[in-house]
Amino acid sequence: xxxxxxxxxxxxxxxxxxxxxxxxxxxxxxxxxxxxxxxxxxxxxxxxxxxxxxxxxxxxxxxxxxxxxxxxxxxxxxxxxxxxxxxxxxxxxxxxxxxxxxxxxxxxxxxxxxxxxxxxxxxxxxxxxxxxx
Numbered sequence: 001x002x003x004x005x006x007x008x009x010x011x012x013x014x015x016x017x018x019x020x021x022x023x024x025x026x027x028x029x030x031x032x033x034x035x036x037x038x039x040x041x042x043x044x045x046x047x048x049x050x051x052x053x054x055x056x057x058x059x060x061x062x063x064x065x066x067x068x069x070x071x072x073x074x075x076x077x078x079x080x081x082x083x084x085x086x087x088x089x090x091x092x093x094x095x096x097x098x099x100x101x102x103x104x105x106x107x108x109x110x111x112x113x114x115x116x117x118x119x120x121x122x123x124x125x126x127x128x129x130x131x132x133x
Contacts, residue, residue: 046073046103047127063095080107088104
């Protein structure tokens with residue numbers, strides 16, 4: 001039998017294996033990029049929540065509560081499931097000008113499929129600022 005006929009399906013098998021590897025790498029890059037984008041959104045939302053808290057201290061006309069800050073962070077969580085964003089706010093030692101406010105937001109990114117990761121990736125972001133009003 002000529003050598004060409006014995007190697008007939010080898011190119012197809014090699015292509016299938018290399019395409020599968022290529023597809024997995026592209027998928028991993030896309031998933032990693034999505035996780036980084038979710039973290040950037042969460043970090044920006046946390047920063048905006050802390051900024052809101054700094055200008056709504058005890059000396060301002062409208063004092064911010066933890067639920068106010070939580071709703072601000074959730075409003076800035078564009079592209080995320082805002083109901084899944086967990087926000088905690090602590091004032092050290094109080095809500096007076098010159099004191100610190102710390103806003104922490106946590107979110108779990110669910111993967112597109114369970115091919116690479118079976119469960120979600122937990123993300124967290126802190127923002128600490130000094131209350132100005």
